[in-house]
Every structure is written in structure tokens, then in C-alpha cells.
Amino acid sequence: MTTQKTYSIGELAREFQITTRTIRFYEDQGLLHPQRRGQTRIYLPSDRVALKLILRGKRLGLSLAESRELIQLYIPAGDNRHQLQALLDKIAEKRAMLEQQLKDIQAMQQEMDEAEQRAREAMMQLENNNV
Amino acid sequence: MTTQKTYSIGELAREFQITTRTIRFYEDQGLLHPQRRGQTRIYLPSDRVALKLILRGKRLGLSLAESRELIQLYIPAGDNRHQLQALLDKIAEKRAMLEQQLKDIQAMQQEMDEAEQRAREAMMQLENNNV
């Protein structure tokens, strides 16, 4: 029997630099499902993974609703063709979003290159004028 | 003299699939600065570019405040070393964010690969069982 490691809400909050309020809020929204020992919440590694997914989603601008969908892509999924096809559709949709984001990032990176270039040149100008 | 093309608020709204309310809101927040002909707003190509930046920022989860900062990286910037250094710092900061997002996207893409794999295998199983 492999006993799973567990986490308290405070531990997770510290590790991920968020408040316990935030963690409870995610549970409220159906994104986390911790166990209970009495009143107290007990988090399993799977909860920790879900939390990671949520925070990664946030960094990419996903809403909690979208992150919830993402998390559900990890659950064994439905058992009939229809559900599996729906799953594949969702995956394709997320993939398309990621590709768009990739393009956006590349465009922004290029713009950062140009902005830096301009700033450096302006700085060089200053140097010359002051000699 | 090169006359610039101009746009009405409705034109821009149609082109970018947003409402005029949204465009006016961005102006309110200091992200756009259209000219006026009487009461009516007149948008120049530079406004259109700014709007594109805003929407790209949105797709990457930037707040309007962050997009405003981004737009300001395009304005000739300050004229002294201190301001230029601040500009370079901001650029570096945005760059770091973009790199984090790149990592996040790659991680998610891999997870989409795995999820799709699982779904396809489950589908194959169904095929076999029903023969």
C-alpha cells in the first residue's frame, strides 16, 4: 500500500505564493476537491497538480472556468464515443488557442527587440553628445 | 504631404469584432487618443496599431494597465539616461514574462498531446470491444 503524501492549505499557499482564501475559492468553484479530516482540508498530490495547472492557466490568461475544463481533460473522460469525440474537440480547441498565443508571443518578442534597439540607440546618442 | 488614412469608431469595431463601447472604454483608460472632428472621434493608423496591441495583450492575459505600459514602449521614450534605463528595465521585465509564457505554452501543448493520446487509445478500445 502506497500512502500518499498530503498537504495542508497553508503549505500549498506558501509553496505557490497565494493566499488560503484563493485556494478555498478555487474549491468553491469546483476546481479542487480536497479530503477532510474533521473540518480541516487535506490535499493530495493530485490537488497539488490541479493547482499547478490553474496557476499556469492564469499566467496564460485563462479564466477559472477554462482551467476547470483543462483539468477535466485529465480525468479518465467519458466512456462512449460521443464523449470521447467531445473530448478530442476540446483538445483541438485548446491547441488552437495555444498556437495563437505562440504567434502573439513571437510578435511581442520581436517588438521588444525593436524597442530595446531604439532605446539603446538613443542612449548611444546621449553618450556622444556629452563627450 | 502624406495624408493619413482615418477610421471611424464603427469601422474599427467591425474590423476587430469588438463593440464601440469597448473602444471608448480604452480611450477612457488612456490607451487610445483619437482626434475629434466636432464631437466625432477620428482614429489614425497609430490608434489602430495601439488597438491591435491591446487585443494581442488580452489574448495573452495582460491587463489594460499592462497594455498601456506596452504601448508606451513605442513612444519615443524619455530623453535622459534615467528614463532610458527605466525603459530598458521594463522591456526586460516584459521579456521575462513572455519567456515564462512560452514555457507554459510548451508544457500545456505537451499535456494536450498526452490527453489526445489517451482519448484515441480509449476510442480504439471501444472499436475492439464492439467487433
Add this chain to the structure above:
DNA sequence: CAGCATCTTTACGTTTACGTAAACTTCCCC
């Protein structure tokens, strides 16, 4: 056993990013 840390629930408050509606001008068209 007093005290501090950590946990709990409940509930109202706040920021961001618009939506929606009302009431009014301006311009063009038949």
C-alpha cells in the same frame, strides 16, 4: 492553562473590463 499559530465559516467589499439602456445630435436619403 494561557497563548499563539493554523484552521474553519460567513459575509460584505473591491477592482477590472466591459454590457446595457436612455436620451440626444448629426448626417444622409427618398
Add this chain to the structure above:
DNA sequence: GGGGAAGTTTACGTAAACGTAAAGATGCTG
């Protein structure tokens, strides 16, 4: 010249994602 269509301002409403505060239970610790 009476409608539309598109523009304007003003203002209240709303969903999402928490923040913040209050009031209490639980558990270790000197």
C-alpha cells in the same frame, strides 16, 4: 422633412476573482 444609421454623453449594472474582516474551533507549547 421624416426617418434611419451612426455618432455622442451619462450612468447604472454585472461577472470574475479574489481581499478583508469577524468570530469561532483546534492543537501544540512553554
